[in-house]
Amino acid sequence: MPELPEVETIARGVNERLRGDRIIDAWFSNYPKLFKTPSAHQTKGLNGSAILAVHRTGKHIVCELGEARGSSLVESDAQWIVHLGMTGRLLVTTPEAPLALHTHARISLASGRELRFVDSRRFGRLEFRDLSRSPAFRAAGADPLTVTAAEFAQIFHSRRLAIKAALLNQNLLSGVGNIYADESLFRAGLRPSRLSGRLTRAELEALRLALREVLEHAIRLGGSSVSDYVDADGVRGFFQLEHCVYLRHGLPCRRCQTPIRRIELAGRGTHFCPKCQR
């Protein structure tokens, strides 16, 4: 379900709850496509590790793992990486809590709690990295929250595809999905079908700022209004945020009352105001 703001919120939530805890057992379902690293390796790698910290990279949740010797000053020697796909959820529960349908991972913790990964559509991915054997995880594209004006312009100025399609390409920017692509283009006043390489410097900069504002706003609202996001109804909370265009086709534009239009672009539903976005 998650784009950058949801993943950021979930990573923060898991970090607050599980930082410093120790993994004493790990169980995985037997649907191989979910596991970028074979599940047997993940079980072996996770078992006995301490969770030093949890953070977001692109749309990935990265758990830094290491030895549990006292404080968290120990350097990470492994990473457990969770991508939620479309429907993935992370739950912090007790072992006794009823098992949700489509539970694919159960991580038992020394504190007595349990971290679960649930994913009905199975588009999510789980990966384990032994940092003595492979490099630390890095996002392919730039982070939309920290990318500079120059970098942003460099990324988009030469491309011959619709700006919406470019925004969704995780190798260019990491973290933007369908909702925030549409919402940021609305905020910047740009038609999603505009060719990336035909946008002016000023338009690209307007888009970079609009994107950052939309994402930061969603993180703020999500973090405060979604109290129990690491839970069944967590990401649903983000759906209650007030979108300007996403899924609002036929409804009046919040700025000018013109009906929002829906087209298909880059294989995705795309929503825009024909008057506000040129």
Add this chain to the structure above:
DNA sequence: CATTTCACCTGGTGGC
């Protein structure tokens, strides 16, 4: 190489 299309999945919704 850059860009586009499509398969991968289950579940919810709304029309008939």
Add this chain to the structure above:
DNA sequence: TGCCACCAGGTGAAAT
């Protein structure tokens, strides 16, 4: 109520 078509916040492989 049941059945069905269509839609859904993602991505990586295959085709162009």
